[in-house]
Amino acid sequence: MRRTDPHGRPGDRSDDRAPEGHGPVRYGPPLPDDGLPVLPELSAVLAAAAGRAGQQPVGGGPALLDAARAYWARRGLTAEPDRVAAGPGTPSLLLALTAALGGDVLVPRPCAAWWAPYARLLGRPAFHVPTPAESGGVPDPYALLETVRRVRAEGGDPRLLVLSVADDPTATVAPPELLHETVEAAEGEGLHLVSDETWRDTLHDPHGTVLLSPAEMLPERVTVVTDLAGASLPPGWPAALARFPASATGASLHARVLDVLTALGARVAEPVAAAAAYALGEPEPVVHRRDLAVRLHARVAAAAHAAVVAAGALSRPPQAGRHLYVDLGPLRSALGAHDVSDAQELEDFLTVRLGMPAPGGHRFGDDLGELRVRLATGPLLGGTDEERTECLTSPSPLELPHVQRALVTLRSVFDDLRDDAQRREPPR
Numbered sequence: 001m002r003r004t005d006p007h008g009r010p011g012d013r014s015d016d017r018a019p020e021g022h023g024p025v026r027y028g029p030p031l032p033d034d035g036l037p038v039l040p041e042l043s044a045v046l047a048a049a050a051g052r053a054g055q056q057p058v059g060g061g062p063a064l065l066d067a068a069r070a071y072w073a074r075r076g077l078t079a080e081p082d083r084v085a086a087g088p089g090t091p092s093l094l095l096a097l098t099a100a101l102g103g104d105v106l107v108p109r110p111c112a113a114w115w116a117p118y119a120r121l122l123g124r125p126a127f128h129v130p131t132p133a134e135s136g137g138v139p140d141p142y143a144l145l146e147t148v149r150r151v152r153a154e155g156g157d158p159r160l161l162v163l164s165v166a167d168d169p170t171a172t173v174a175p176p177e178l179l180h181e182t183v184e185a186a187e188g189e190g191l192h193l194v195s196d197e198t199w200r201d202t203l204h205d206p207h208g209t210v211l212l213s214p215a216e217m218l219p220e221r222v223t224v225v226t227d228l229a230g231a232s233l234p235p236g237w238p239a240a241l242a243r244f245p246a247s248a249t250g251a252s253l254h255a256r257v258l259d260v261l262t263a264l265g266a267r268v269a270e271p272v273a274a275a276a277a278y279a280l281g282e283p284e285p286v287v288h289r290r291d292l293a294v295r296l297h298a299r300v301a302a303a304a305h306a307a308v309v310a311a312g313a314l315s316r317p318p319q320a321g322r323h324l325y326v327d328l329g330p331l332r333s334a335l336g337a338h339d340v341s342d343a344q345e346l347e348d349f350l351t352v353r354l355g356m357p358a359p360g361g362h363r364f365g366d367d368l369g370e371l372r373v374r375l376a377t378g379p380l381l382g383g384t385d386e387e388r389t390e391c392l393t394s395p396s397p398l399e400l401p402h403v404q405r406a407l408v409t410l411r412s413v414f415d416d417l418r419d420d421a422q423r424r425e426p427p428r
Helices: 040-048 062-073 090-101 113-123 141-153 176-188 250-264 271-280 284-310 329-336 344-356 385-393 401-424
Strands: 084-086 104-109 124-129 158-163 191-194 224-225 240-243 323-325 372-376
Touching: 040 141, 040 240, 040 271, 040 284, 062 084, 062 240, 062 271, 084 090, 090 158, 090 191, 090 224, 090 250, 104 141, 113 124, 124 141, 141 158, 141 176, 224 250, 284 323, 284 385, 284 401, 323 401, 329 401, 344 372, 344 401
Parallel strands: 104 124, 104 158, 158 191, 191 224
Antiparallel strands: 084 240, 224 240, 323 372
């Protein structure tokens, strides 16, 4: 019998696979790139290690793992030496974790584009749980309990909940009180949690935003993963980390994950491992570049958010990362005039109009019929390394001509839709 989620949808396939004729099924939106040239100090470290002919051990070598432990310790998350693993990107780590834990997977709706496909690859259903109005990344606790109850009633075996306190795709940060309630609900149901903290170092207002890790609340049942492409490395240098609970369960899970990574041959390349260890040490050049990049993307994201909201679209204010999530439902009548009636058609329409990728919400587990997209800020920084570097060093990046042109295009596309929608409103 094919199981369904609480809304009657199949939990294993239809939530994030486009129907035939609605775009390439294998298209997976990558993490939003920062759009900036590689930090010279990082390039130097990578180049110095390029002649290493050996391989990193499965799970990472001592230097990389020590750097990871120190990184987490500075964030209040101590890690035992044998409770840390590295892999070539978070998808390989999440694949290994899911295989090691067994059972069905629960994810928020919407969620990162790659969370559900890795579960399907293992033949596991991925059940989407709605998020509350104030933020994405963390399921509503009551919806979580209801989903677990229904899945079990239909013969399922939910064991793993994947969540993110600093979210892709919504760019929001879950408030601590919501996180507490969701973590308590998950603990009560015996779920293991994977906390994807890829974007934790990209808070737009680090002094005004409280970010807590579920591992601080439930240390015995939370594995933390982070992709260094979030804030430390270019996306083309794949490296990610996993921090396991300091318990017998964590030790067993760590060992099983290493077994899966071994079977996959999933190792971090030696030059990339050297660059990752350097970045995790947070030397001054890395921290300075990260701070500049975060401030830049925060400004551009705020300007983009203001533009889409002024046009009548809906979007939560971005709080982290290099993106925002936009709901164009209020502009449906105007979009209908362009034969846009679902997220795939909206993706196609905006990608052409904006001249930049605009992946639809169906890529992130939202309903195909909802008119939602994720917009990245990287493409708004210019088309050359020189223009992007100028953005990074300018005290007023929004006033640079190439950034202004990009924002004008964004505003123009959305304002045209607003004007069309207003013309189509029935007279009062």
